[in-house]
Structures are given as C-alpha cells and as structure tokens.
Amino acid sequence: MDDLTLQVPQGSFFALLGPSGCGKTTTLRMVSGLEAPTAGRIRIGDSDITYTKPYARPVNTVFQNYALFPHMDIYENVAFGLKRRGVKDTQKQVDDALELIQLSSVAKRKPTQLSGGQQQRVALARAIVNRPAVLLLDEPLGALDLKLRRQMQLELKRIQTEVGLTFIHVTHDQEEAMTMADTVAVMNNGIIEQMGPPTELYESPKYGVRGQLPRPVEPVPGQGRRGGWRGPHPRGPRRPVPDAHEPRRQGVSTTAGTRVLVGVRPEKIAITRFADAGEAPTHGNFVDGHVLSMSFLGVSTQYEVRTRGGDMINVFSQNLDVHNVLPPGTEVRLSWLPHHGFVLSGGEDIHAGMDQAS
Ligand SMILES: Nc1ncnc2c1ncn2[C@@H]1O[C@H](COP(=O)(O)OP(=O)(O)OP(=O)(O)O)[C@@H](O)[C@H]1O
Ligand SMILES: [Mg+2]
Structure with missing residues (x-):
C-alpha cells in the first residue's frame, strides 16, 4: 500500500476494484485489524481504531470461502456472534437475519445441507446480525457460478439498502462493482487510481479500458x-x-x-x-x-x-x-x-x- 487515502461515506455501498495482487485484501485486513499500517490512521466515525484489537473493532468480514461452523446448524451459526458478545435473547435478531436472507425455512439444517449460494447468504447473515459499523466483503461471491453470482449481487444490494450498513466490497470484476456500489474505487499497485460513481467511471474512465x-x-x-x-x-x-x-x-x-x-x-x-x-x-x-x-x-x-x-x-x-x-x-x-x-x-x-x- 502506498499513501492510500479512502473516505467511505456512512451507509454507502463502496467497492474496491482492482486486479489480483493490487492490495485489496491488505486494505481490508488493515480495517479489520489483522494487519497494522506502518504509517497513517484508520478511523471509523470519530474513533481512531488504528491500534484497536481486531475483536474490539465494530467490523465484520465475509470471506470468499464462507467458512460456516460445520457442526452447528444455520440458526446457531447466525447466533454465534451475538452469543459470544453475551447477548441473552438472540431469538428475534436471528429470526430477522434469517428472514432477510430468505432462509428461515432451513434454520435447523447443517451447512453441508445447503447450496453454495445459500451458505454464502448465511455467512452474510452471520455478519450482519452483529450490526457492525462496517461490513467488509472480500470477494464473497467468487466461488459461485455466474448465474448465482448475478442473482447474489442484486440480493446483496437489496440487503445493504434494507439494513443501511456501510459495506466495503472487494472484487476484481468490474461489472460486479458497477452493479452494486454507490462508489467504486479503482485500485492498482497499491494506490487508488480513480474513484467515483459507477456511471462516471464507466463514461469517463482514466484507466482500466x-x-x-x-x-x-x-x-x-x-x-x-x-x-x-x-x-x-x-x-x-x-x-x-x-x-x-x-x-x-x-x-x-x-x-x-x-x-x-x-x-x-x-x-x-x-x-x-x-x-x-x-x-x-x-x-x-x-x-x-x-x-x-x-x-x-x-x-x-x-x-x-x-x-x-x-x-x-x-x-x-x-x-x-x-x-x-x-x-x-x-x-x-x-x-x-x-x-x-x-x-x-x-x-x-x-x-x-x-x-x-x-
Ligand atoms: N503478509 C504479507 N507479507 C508480504 N507481502 C504480502 C503479504 N500479504 C500480501 N502481500 C503482497 O501484497 C500485495 C497485495 O496483496 P493482497 O492480498 O492485498 O492483494 P489482492 O488485491 O487482495 O489480490 P487478490 O485479488 O488476488 O486477492 C501482493 O503483492 C502480495 O504478494
Ligand atoms: Mg484478495
């Protein structure tokens, strides 16, 4: 990363677009606290979280390989974060999250009894239920086939609009970034080359053509x-x-x-x-x-x-x-x-x- 300055408006769907190895995951790892920047600051709202421990940050990440807990059923997977934070009554929040991803009917199943796309939705619910200030999505649709991917893009956008959380979504797929994001930042070699709404990037690109x-x-x-x-x-x-x-x-x-x-x-x-x-x-x-x-x-x-x-x-x-x-x-x-x-x-x-x- 080199002299990266990013300001993500609260409640927006923000996409980080760039080729493999350009530093997208590294950027997310710094926001989630898995990586420390050698210089600079990271803020969420008014609070400086540059040196805050990962678990103490109001941030959740959804990865490409959804990594659900195989021995827990869907309900328990979604409830996991709430229970760990000592929330007593998880029922309503988990039910709401399952409804949001339209999988209430499979709450009692194990992850292996769901399709790839369904598992990915559960991974999303598991993160959203914690109501993080920022939700980081690192190529969360990468493992899905094209049709399901397109469907999930619209789904993700719907869910983001519905819950109003701030999403930072990493992808190397230009169409995916354009479909979902309010703002797209084009990243290359550790720097942001261009940033703006999808239509602007498409009609007046500086790079990436x-x-x-x-x-x-x-x-x-x-x-x-x-x-x-x-x-x-x-x-x-x-x-x-x-x-x-x-x-x-x-x-x-x-x-x-x-x-x-x-x-x-x-x-x-x-x-x-x-x-x-x-x-x-x-x-x-x-x-x-x-x-x-x-x-x-x-x-x-x-x-x-x-x-x-x-x-x-x-x-x-x-x-x-x-x-x-x-x-x-x-x-x-x-x-x-x-x-x-x-x-x-x-x-x-x-x-x-x-x-x-x-
Ligand atoms: N722990 C590390 N130590 C040193 N270099 C690293 C480390 N992790 C990643 N890199 C390097 O930093 C650069 C950016 O890696 P990063 O994982 O952020 O890329 P990316 O944009 O997420 O790529 P992809 O689309 O393939 O996931 C790469 O050149 C990578 O080799
Ligand atoms: Mg990556």
Whole structure:
C-alpha cells in the first residue's frame, strides 16, 4: 500500500476494484485489524481504531470461502456472534437475519445441507446480525457460478439498502462493482487510481479500458486549447471528444508531441459493412477495419475488429436482425458520436485496473 487515502461515506455501498495482487485484501485486513499500517490512521466515525484489537473493532468480514461452523446448524451459526458478545435473547435478531436472507425455512439444517449460494447468504447473515459499523466483503461471491453470482449481487444490494450498513466490497470484476456500489474505487499497485460513481467511471474512465481503443491521436501544435487534435480517422472531426471529457480536465497532457488515446465503449459503436458505409460522416468519429472474430451472445453480438491502423476494438452490436451478422473477414466501418468518446494518456497501461482473465 502506498499513501492510500479512502473516505467511505456512512451507509454507502463502496467497492474496491482492482486486479489480483493490487492490495485489496491488505486494505481490508488493515480495517479489520489483522494487519497494522506502518504509517497513517484508520478511523471509523470519530474513533481512531488504528491500534484497536481486531475483536474490539465494530467490523465484520465475509470471506470468499464462507467458512460456516460445520457442526452447528444455520440458526446457531447466525447466533454465534451475538452469543459470544453475551447477548441473552438472540431469538428475534436471528429470526430477522434469517428472514432477510430468505432462509428461515432451513434454520435447523447443517451447512453441508445447503447450496453454495445459500451458505454464502448465511455467512452474510452471520455478519450482519452483529450490526457492525462496517461490513467488509472480500470477494464473497467468487466461488459461485455466474448465474448465482448475478442473482447474489442484486440480493446483496437489496440487503445493504434494507439494513443501511456501510459495506466495503472487494472484487476484481468490474461489472460486479458497477452493479452494486454507490462508489467504486479503482485500485492498482497499491494506490487508488480513480474513484467515483459507477456511471462516471464507466463514461469517463482514466484507466482500466481494455481492447476498445482507436489508434492514438497526435495533438497538433498551435491549435489552442480545444482544437488541437484529431479523431482516429484523418477525415474525421477535429474534436473527437466532448468538452466534459477534454484531456486537460482528465489530467491528460496534450503538449504537442505527446500521445493521447481516444476511447469509446463497445456498446456505443455502430458497425456497418464498409461497402454500405457511403461517404465519411462529417460529425461522427469513425474508423475502418475488418472483423477478426464474432461471438453471438443472444441479446447482442460481440465483434473484435482490427482497424487499418492495426488496433483492436471491441463492438457490442444489439441483435436487431440476427440474419445480418458480419462474419470474420468482413470489411467494416465503425462509427460513434463524439460525445461518447473519452481520452486517456497515450503512455498509460491501458489494461490497468482490469482482470485479464475475465
Ligand atoms: N503478509 C504479507 N507479507 C508480504 N507481502 C504480502 C503479504 N500479504 C500480501 N502481500 C503482497 O501484497 C500485495 C497485495 O496483496 P493482497 O492480498 O492485498 O492483494 P489482492 O488485491 O487482495 O489480490 P487478490 O485479488 O488476488 O486477492 C501482493 O503483492 C502480495 O504478494
Ligand atoms: Mg484478495
């Protein structure tokens, strides 16, 4: 970790997103007290907990491997934290927690008699019943299959909204972070690279964009503040991104001679056969290339396109007409509206903050 500053608003669902080894678990371990920072402070509300013993912190953690007590039934698992703190009447709180995760009917079963997703919900109930000031979730859905994972993401969000606790959720899955969190912090190499609401991170990313970048744009010297660089096509518009995404506002250098990259999200791109494309559009950005691969995904078709400049761009095309998919080898034109573009520094690692495997 290096000079990490994080402020998580009370009652929010906060996601820490980053690739393996970037320091997510380490951050959580410092909050829960399993790891001591060499410098700096950790506060919850007004109280400084930097040197507070783990068990004395108002914090609970839910791990990837739910680790329920195998010899106890579900009810006893959920009641465990309350009993340990000497709470006498646990009945109502445990019943409420089981209702919250919609598993009241299996209270008398042992963990092995539940499915993976159900066990994970019990692990969540076991933590929530203690009403911690902060609930730490370290890839809690990692062991679940994709369908169950998606379902649990919505479930987790519902539960968080219902109980109003502060959740800090660690994941390397961008979609998961976006689905659930109010605020996402993108972490890489022990630092926070960007932080904001999901829509902002998605529409104006500074990092973490994978495989959908048109070729680098060279700024033109002497063109003033706004007009100094071109879109990906030589006959495209002069200002390939909107003012709100201007390089300077994004902290990207546009000194003559430096490189910037113009990016666009795959679902914002229109793909047409080059033969049908007609005249070059005067308002939109466009770039020509050919289809490298095509995967039919049901609601959409995903294309991988290699531009004539040699760059790779991903396109998600809605399946309005499934008989008109474009097979590999098809010469195509990609176009998009300037206000859908954003800029990144040319020298940045464009894969930062992303999990390569997913
Ligand atoms: N106890 C330790 N001593 C020294 N280095 C450690 C220790 N624990 C973790 N590290 C290192 O610190 C870095 C961050 O590890 P951390 O477990 O926080 O990553 P992570 O973001 O949670 O990754 P993953 O997504 O794989 O769980 C890694 O390079 C790791 O090797
Ligand atoms: Mg980890």
